[in-house]
Amino acid sequence: MNLNDLTSPFDEHGRCLPIGLGAPALAQSRRYFQITPPQIDYAAIHARTTKHLGDTGLASDEFVRRCEALMQSLRDDPQTTNITRGIAVPFLLPQAEHADYGEALEQHYIPAVEHAFAKTFPQYRFTNHDKAGLSGKLSVAANSRHERLLQAMQQGPVVGYYFPCLSEYSLPAALERVQSLPEQFLMAGGYDTSAALVGTPGLLQRTDGYPPLLWLAAVQADKPLAGYFYEAYGYNLTFNRRPHFGQAAEYWNSGLTVLG
């Protein structure tokens, strides 16, 4: 199929269609591993982000205005409107510049997820299973467009939406796919995915089925065929690393980020 023939690169559930790929992805989804659509409470997301990631200097009503404007622009464009039918999670990141991606993720963003999760679900547990440490190990994956997020963070607070819509892709396929999407779509990595979970800590909680694992696909690990991810364990939340070997799995999701 020619990519230019498609009205939208997203299906009616918001899944980014895996077409034109050389790397593995499941052509069709039986929609078995799903995220329950979260209730979006902008004020609560703003408050949690301020508490756990630091004051962004952005007022709550301005955060709401920019989020809604971003979603409206996606809805208004026939090419992108379908992505708004899927899971969409607003997030807020404070201005920051980090010399070491892994160190910042480990020392700042993952603990923020832990604290937000613990505050929201004191009866459950967040566990970082990666005991080897992240310092000096992570870089931005080539062709992920993720560096644009980092540049935006250097300029000031960042408002965005996280879409875990690259479902059932291998990591190489996710990176391949983002290159053929409109320019506003960036591959999600460690900071934006963590910010989405800080604002919406129950994103991966599900009682009637299993949610997918969320890869940080824009982040290149020290070994080329390994990656880092957030994953539910029952009602609990975990961070971990595993080899992926460039394979596709029904359980695996990567995310796109759009900045507003």
Added chain:
Amino acid sequence: MTTMTNETQPNKLTPEEQAKREGLRVRKPYVAAKLAAISEMEERGEISPIIRLEKSYLCNFQCTHCSAEYYMDRHQKKVFKIEDARRKIDLDDIRELSRQADELGLARFVITGGEPLVMKDFDAVVEAIDPDKHYIITDTNGWFLDLATAKHLKSIGVEKVQLSLDSMIEAEHDAFRNKPGSYKKVMRAIEASVEAGLNLLLSTVLVKGRAKSSEFLEMCKFATERNIGLYVSYAKPTGSCTDHPEFVIEKEDADILRELEKDYNVFTHMTPSYGSFKGCITVKGIITVTSTFEVTPCPYIDFSLGNLRETPLKEVLARGMRNPWLGPYRPDCIIGEDPQFIKLHTEKTKGVTQLPVPWGQGFSDSDTLIG
């Protein structure tokens, strides 16, 4: 009968466990080295499944939830009025399986059945597997496991016993196992195994709703207080349980169990262990070799990945790993929780008189998740 290793939560290696590992390193350095290499194998994308060996299905019990009942001669004679004429494995087959497994770096065998301790050639089977090359575990219902037998098992190279206990209420256990007196025999077997220096694991079947019961909590406490691992197997709609769909758990049951793992020495086959996160362990963490040399991807899936008389173990494992149901990492139990796979399995095994369903008719290289 179900099988699992005694693995606890990651980063919680107890001094007792460390001592056991050191002991194994001294007694069986080759086996200890292979076990220690498993995490490196996984990092390279290789697998090291436990091999469950079903040499014989003879059993002195007739349990309500038995996954092997449909493989048993007594079932085929009674229900289908047939004799299984397929060629059965012998000790030479087991030696060849042991050799191929060792070549692939596999390190663990579980002798299961049936009830292994009724097998007249049990000792010969242990010898054929080779306790100096593989870590050997035996399943048992405990009926014959007195102190003398436990000491004998230890002396011939068995390292671990996995003992079935299905309720802390004596009458319930005996009723579930259809064997009066079996609870008392399990309690005796626990003491005997510990005294003989065998590693011990209790295994129990989780039916829907049991995770919330005070009885189950008591079992978790019982095992934890004695520093014994409690391996929990979900009831699956296969074998004798085919007639008990009400036993099949819901996600809530699995999630309650995950919470109990925080406080008790209890785990399932999907519990992260020693830093390994396999999720559903089909092929990746376990295979079953049946009495006819067929290989199935778990004790409860009655589809073969191939017969070891025709296909080398390496290729059988590769078939499993490239199968979309079995190979990819997933957090749930495919045969215990995935309704689509359960339906597929039920349809393809219905009316089949000789299990497992051969390669190509159950699983095949053209399998997809959809359609």
